[in-house]
Amino acid sequence: MTTDATAIAEREASRCVSCGATLRGKYCHACGEKAFNPHEHSVKHFLKEFIHTLTHIDSKFFKSLVSLFCKPGVLTRDYIAGKKKSFTRPITLFIIGNVLYFFVQPLANINSFNSTLRHQIAPRMLHGPWAQRLVADKIKTTDFSSAAFQEFEQRYNAKSEQLAKTLIIVQIPLFALLLGLSHFYLKRFYFDHLIFATHFFAFLIYLNILATLGVFVYLKLGSNNLNFEVAFFIICIIYLMFALHNAYRQKPVVTLLQSVLATAGFVVSLFVYRIILFLMTYATVS
Numbered sequence: 001m002t003t004d005a006t007a008i009a010e011r012e013a014s015r016c017v018s019c020g021a022t023l024r025g026k027y028c029h030a031c032g033e034k035a036f037n038p039h040e041h042s043v044k045h046f047l048k049e050f051i052h053t054l055t056h057i058d059s060k061f062f063k064s065l066v067s068l069f070c071k072p073g074v075l076t077r078d079y080i081a082g083k084k085k086s087f088t089r090p091i092t093l094f095i096i097g098n099v100l101y102f103f104v105q106p107l108a109n110i111n112s113f114n115s116t117l118r119h120q121i122a123p124r125m126l127h128g129p130w131a132q133r134l135v136a137d138k139i140k141t142t143d144f145s146s147a148a149f150q151e152f153e154q155r156y157n158a159k160s161e162q163l164a165k166t167l168i169i170v171q172i173p174l175f176a177l178l179l180g181l182s183h184f185y186l187k188r189f190y191f192d193h194l195i196f197a198t199h200f201f202a203f204l205i206y207l208n209i210l211a212t213l214g215v216f217v218y219l220k221l222g223s224n225n226l227n228f229e230v231a232f233f234i235i236c237i238i239y240l241m242f243a244l245h246n247a248y249r250q251k252p253v254v255t256l257l258q259s260v261l262a263t264a265g266f267v268v269s270l271f272v273y274r275i276i277l278f279l280m281t282y283a284t285v286s
Helices: 002-013 043-070 074-080 090-107 128-139 147-182 190-220 229-248 252-284
Strands: none
Touching (some): 074 190, 074 229, 090 190, 128 147, 128 252, 147 190, 147 252, 190 229
């Protein structure tokens, strides 16, 4: 009986626990699953794997972050070329930044990706008059100084603040599409532009984190009346120009022209994002 049980255990151990294929090494040749080892269920092994994974992720993450800030576009170029092992994946880098921003942003109550209700319905906005009519219809008043509007505005801004942190991602595929249209002559895959857009918006998020921390310290020192929006936009455009040059490897004159087109694309993606943010917030605010 013992011999039969041992034989069965050995036979089961020689097969992949996921797909049942016969194992020919440490990993399954069919699906890539690692061979089952009972010793891996020990607490010692768990702690060892946890420490290894944590330090490995930290190393890759900080290396990617340094490259993202100090070498605009190089991280994108290397990733597209297949150099992926030493760096954090673009979408992971973006998501980590989003999570960090979620916790850091309340320190100074700054959100460059959000638009308040008054900003959304402002006449200078292309969708402002249309947004005004929707809001007026919802609260049954055209008096935007009334108590009814102020109450709705408070609920709207609170909801918009929440949604803005998660809806940022909608700008990535749109911006990538506009990059693809302006770089059509390069015959690049949409994937390449998608990676560039993901890295660019990841940079924007981490820049927002640094700006928020800076404003927080600035306010704690007793200062006020700080307006960094213009400086923030200028930094983004300069970064975009260098990133385009390093990622696409084009002549300076062509890069300059592409920077103008990319800036226009960024503005368009931001405009579409604000409309989506308004509609999502409008639909969810009671």
